[in-house]
Amino acid sequence: MAANGGDANGVSSALEAKELKTEIHSNDSPKTLLKNDALYEYMLNTMVYPRENEFMRELRLITKKHTYGFMSSPPEEGQLLSLLLKVIGAKDTIEVGAFTGCSVLATALALPDDGRVVAIDVSREYFDLGLPVIKKAGVAHKVDFREGPAMPILDELFADEANEGRFDFAFVDADKGSYVEYHERLLRLVRAGGVLAYDNTLWGGSVALEDDSALTESDQDIRRSVMAFNAMIAADPRVEAVQLPVADGVTLCRRIA
Ligand SMILES: C[S@@+](CC[C@H](N)C(=O)[O-])C[C@H]1O[C@@H](n2cnc3c(N)ncnc32)[C@H](O)[C@@H]1O
Structure with a gap:
């Protein structure tokens, strides 16, 4: 038996035990694919929390109180984004799905002072919850928030020739049904050699369940x-891709050409 009460089949058994209509994500469950809670706690306590930026922590705790707080990316994911952005020397980035701004803040903190993150969300209300912390962290000037559905905003960006290949990095964390279409647009906006990161690509481990599972x-x-989306990326010759079992599954794509 695993520490979470499931067995070696993890998610599958936990879902079956609860029978019908179990939600993949809720405020009662940690956003991790590690199905051993003690192991996840170990990771948080030894590596993640001790290195957590004070403003990231403040925003995480504010977001946690929100009804949809579970939508936020966990702190280890913010740290992954931060390190990645610094490794590739990113200056201009796009985020699709900002919510209260946890990953936007991680990005803005990692960018140079003249860097910019174009952060898109249908809801300004969510973003306004995190904005005071982003301001307090001294990085609000790096955030270009755009309210509205992402698709037309990406199309608008692309309509300006100057934006073709202008971005170094994109993070997609919004409506999963649009990921394939976001990918097409972002491949034109992100430069060759740039990175596209997609969140939730293992969806709580449900990708490994039977089709008729009780979800x-x-x-x-x-x-x-x-x-x-995963099948499309696996066969896409335009990117070099890696699937990370971090948080809820993160797919990293490096644009080849
Ligand atoms: C999982 S949350 C984002 C979490 C955020 N990246 C973080 O790390 O805290 C998804 C967000 O996508 C937004 N969203 C959903 N569909 C969208 C769309 N079509 N266009 C723009 N934003 C969308 C939602 O309003 C929500 O705030």
């Missing part, structure tokens, strides 16, 4: 979208 209709839809 909510919404989770079934997302699971199908994520699986279609």
